[in-house]
Amino acid sequence: MSELIVGLAGNPNVGKTTVFNRLTGMRQHVGNWPGKTVERAEGHFKHGEYEYNLIDLPGNYALSAHSIEEIVSRDFIVDDDSDVIINVVDAANLERNLYLTVQMMELGANLVLALNMNDFAKKKKHIIDIDLMSELLGFPIIEINAKTGEGIDELLTTVEKQAANPIDSSVKLSYGNEIKGHLREIQEVIEKDDSLMDVPSIWTAVKLLEKDSIVIEKVQKSKYSSEIFIESDKVSKHLYDVFKESPEEVVANARYAFIDGLMAEAVERPAVETETISDRIDNIVTNRILAIPIFFILMFLMFEVTYTLGEPFENLIAQFFTILANFAAGFISNPYLESFICDAVIGGVGGVLTFLPIIIIIFLFLSVLEDCGYLARAAFTLDIIMHKLVGLHGKAFIPMILGFGCGVPAIMATRTLENEDDRRLAMMLVPFMSCTARLPIYAVFIAAFFTEHNGLILLSMYVLGILVALIVAAILKRTMFKGLSTPFVMELPSYKVPSIKGVLLHTWEKVKGFLRKAGTVILVCSMVLWALSMFPLGVKYASAESYLGMIGNFIAPIFAPLGFGTWQATVAIISGLAAKEVVVATFGTISGMEGDENTGRMNHVLHDLFTPLSAYAFMAFTLLYVPCIGTIGAIRHETNGYKWALTMCAITIVTAYIVSFLIYNVGLFLGFG
Numbered sequence: 244m245s246e247l248i249v250g251l252a253g254n255p256n257v258g259k260t261t262v263f264n265r266l267t268g269m270r271q272h273v274g275n276w277p278g279k280t281v282e283r284a285e286g287h288f289k290h291g292e293y294e295y296n297l298i299d300l301p302g303n304y305a306l307s308a309h310s311i312e313e314i315v316s317r318d319f320i321v322d323d324d325s326d327v328i329i330n331v332v333d334a335a336n337l338e339r340n341l342y343l344t345v346q347m348m349e350l351g352a353n354l355v356l357a358l359n360m361n362d363f364a365k366k367k368k369h370i371i372d373i374d375l376m377s378e379l380l381g382f383p384i385i386e387i388n389a390k391t392g393e394g395i396d397e398l399l400t401t402v403e404k405q406a407a408n409p410i411d412s413s414v415k416l417s418y419g420n421e422i423k424g425h426l427r428e429i430q431e432v433i434e435k436d437d438s439l440m441d442v443p444s445i446w447t448a449v450k451l452l453e454k455d456s457i458v459i460e461k462v463q464k465s466k467y468s469s470e471i472f473i474e475s476d477k478v479s480k481h482l483y484d485v486f487k488e489s490p491e492e493v494v495a496n497a498r499y500a501f502i503d504g505l506m507a508e509a510v511e512r513p514a515v516e517t518e519t520i521s522d523r524i525d526n527i528v529t530n531r532i533l534a535i536p537i538f539f540i541l542m543f544l545m546f547e548v549t550y551t552l553g554e555p556f557e558n559l560i561a562q563f564f565t566i567l568a569n570f571a572a573g574f575i576s577n578p579y580l581e582s583f584i585c586d587a588v589i590g591g592v593g594g595v596l597t598f599l600p601i602i603i604i605i606f607l608f609l610s611v612l613e614d615c616g617y618l619a620r621a622a623f624t625l626d627i628i629m630h631k632l633v634g635l636h637g638k639a640f641i642p643m644i645l646g647f648g649c650g651v652p653a654i655m656a657t658r659t660l661e662n663e664d665d666r667r668l669a670m671m672l673v674p675f676m677s678c679t680a681r682l683p684i685y686a687v688f689i690a691a692f693f694t695e696h697n698g699l700i701l702l703s704m705y706v707l708g709i710l711v712a713l714i715v716a717a718i719l720k721r722t723m724f725k726g727l728s729t730p731f732v733m734e735l736p737s738y739k740v741p742s743i744k745g746v747l748l749h750t751w752e753k754v755k756g757f758l759r760k761a762g763t764v765i766l767v768c769s770m771v772l773w774a775l776s777m778f779p780l781g782v783k784y785a786s787a788e789s790y791l792g793m794i795g796n797f798i799a800p801i802f803a804p805l806g807f808g809t810w811q812a813t814v815a816i817i818s819g820l821a822a823k824e825v826v827v828a829t830f831g832t833i834s835g836m837e838g839d840e841n842t843g844r845m846n847h848v849l850h851d852l853f854t855p856l857s858a859y860a861f862m863a864f865t866l867l868y869v870p871c872i873g874t875i876g877a878i879r880h881e882t883n884g885y886k887w888a889l890t891m892c893a894i895t896i897v898t899a900y901i902v903s904f905l906i907y908n909v910g911l912f913l914g915f916g
């Protein structure tokens with residue numbers, strides 16, 4: 244068996260990961276918005292006599308040195324010994340997609356083009372002459388449908404042929420005589436140095452004109468460096484004199500000219516583009532006036548439906564745990580063991596698991612919204628109003644909206660932001676978005692205090708998170724991150740009917756994560772909390788005299804101005820640092836399970852500790868304060884250090900304190916106490 248190393252490259256949201264998952268049987272994240280894959284994923288499979296090592300690369304529009312993902316992709320093409328690069332292309336947006344193809348040709352990549360999304364191209368009445376185009380480009384083009392698997396087998400056979408006879412795809416590139424001649428002048432000096440010839444000289448020449456920092460650094464090491472720089476400076480100056488444009492623009496225009504020529508030869512398009520259903524829906528959904536109300540109505544409906552559907556199941560699970568606790572209590576004679584099983588395990592972990600149904604339903608909703616393409620529009624919608632106000636890029640909202648699911652992938656998704664400052668700013672904001680781990684907290688408090696307006700109160704938490712994030716962004720943008728954002732036009736993916744399998748898979752992955760947490764972090768925390776509530780020996784379980792009570796009482800005065808200066812609330816907040824669900828597990832452990840029905844018992848305890856107003860302030864605090872360890876770790880990892888992780892912790896704590904203080908005190912003033 245021979246081994247083949249194959250990379251999947253292309254623009255964002257063209258179906259690369261769909262192809263990858265189909266071939267490898269893996270379950271990398273597929274979704275309908277640009278920029279899902281931020282790290283390369285690797286998978287293995289066999290086809291015929293070949294053993295494939297397939298690498299799913301992040302989506303790119305270009306191969307510049309501006310953003311991490313672009314560097315990841317081009318390093319792969321340059322450094323790794325890949326045999327073939329499959330360039331997945333959206334047939335309905337061929338022109339834009341080919342811009343990347345052309346840059347891979349500059350790199351001389353051994354390419355096979357996989358023409359995907361043909362269903363959309365057909366709807367737009369684009370007719371592509373595949374044979375002609377393949378001849379013009381100099382490498383094979385295969386029509387595929389990543390979703391159904393059509394053409395995939397042919398794609399693989401072609402890849403195998405191409406691996407046996409690799410080509411230098413830079414050969415067929417032509418940038419017009421003027422530019423070609425000048426590039427040639429630079430190329431000749433470059434070609435003197437063998438150490439620079441691991442990539443085609445045209446790539447190095449073009450990148451020098453584009454002032455690519457990484458290529459410049461590499462050339463500096465060459466013994467011909469001064470000669471090369473003199474030549475490229477000379478050409479840059481000359482191009483400017485001739486075209487009155489910067490060399491970067493000249494190069495970009497040359498690429499587009501090549502693509503235009505290609506399109507004119509090989510693609511037939513209607514004179515007036517037909518308006519697709521997607522366009523028609525967008526006219527309404529992203530309409531200046533309607534967009535925001537539609538966004539909130541959709542969110543509100545989502546929460547209402549979640550509650551209505553989830554509640555009966557929630558009660559069932561709660562009853563199950565009560566029966567289980569009573570059953571266990573009847574069996575176990577040792578009072579300590581009984582308390583451990585009933586209070587720590589069933590009270591703590593069971594208390595959190597009760598909310599599994601609403602978590603599943605919310606995840607289902609989010610997955611559908613994501614896969615159909617609405618989530619990307621929601622980001623766009625918020626962009627319309629906030630760009631000027633906050634000075635933050637529309638693209639930054641995608642990670643933020645992802646934060647509704649979980650902070651960790653949301654932090655990873657900030658990689659799509661080109662400007663480092665924008666990226667760090669987005670990382671500071673993601674923790675304010677209400678992730679699903681906060682849901683059990685809201686659920687418990689809403690059940691205890693706000694049953695009449697459950698959907699509305701829940702919506703208000705999400706909106707509070709967004710509002711606070713925007714205000715904090717506006718402040719940070721004027722103090723810490725003064726740099727200008729790079730302008731960027733956000734492109735919208737076309738609407739797609741989400742596949743049931745995809746949605747179920749997404750939901751299951753997330754639910755699995757939640758269950759895993761219940762069995763690990765939440766269980767361990769519940770056990771520690773139980774032990775601290777039990778000892779020193781002889782005190783009443785979970786009383787102020789227990790160790791837990793003593794620790795809580797020591798810190799509680801800090802929270803008194805926010806309306807919840809009790810030791811129980813304090814301990815819940817501290818233990819919530821491990822995972823936000825643990826806040827609920829804490830109340831569960833403290834209130835125990837014996838006797839009363841689960842939620843009833845917890846309600847009782849909560850009513851002793853909170854008023855509706857202080858409960859709301861507490862919910863706001865748990866929404867906004869330091870996110871879980873996982874998110875802090877993700878920021879540390881993404882920024883290579885503790886500085887930004889700690890900055891984020893400081894920002895979130897201060898913000899949470901101020902906001903909760905305002906809610907409680909303004910509330911008191913208005914007579915809500």
Ligand SMILES: Nc1nc2c(ncn2[C@@H]2O[C@H](COP(=O)(O)OP(=O)(O)OP(=O)(O)O)[C@@H](O)[C@H]2O)c(=O)[nH]1
Binds near residue numbers: 388614
């Ligand atoms: N209609 C249609 N949809 C497709 C086709 N191929 C993929 N999709 C859908 O397109 C969306 C994007 O697919 P992904 O595989 O995540 O795209 P990607 O290229 O990996 O995107 P990034 O990771 O963001 O770069 C998903 O909703 C897929 O289900 C196709 O041929 N036709």
Ligand SMILES: [Mg+2]
Binds near residue numbers: 259260261301
């Ligand atoms: Mg992908």
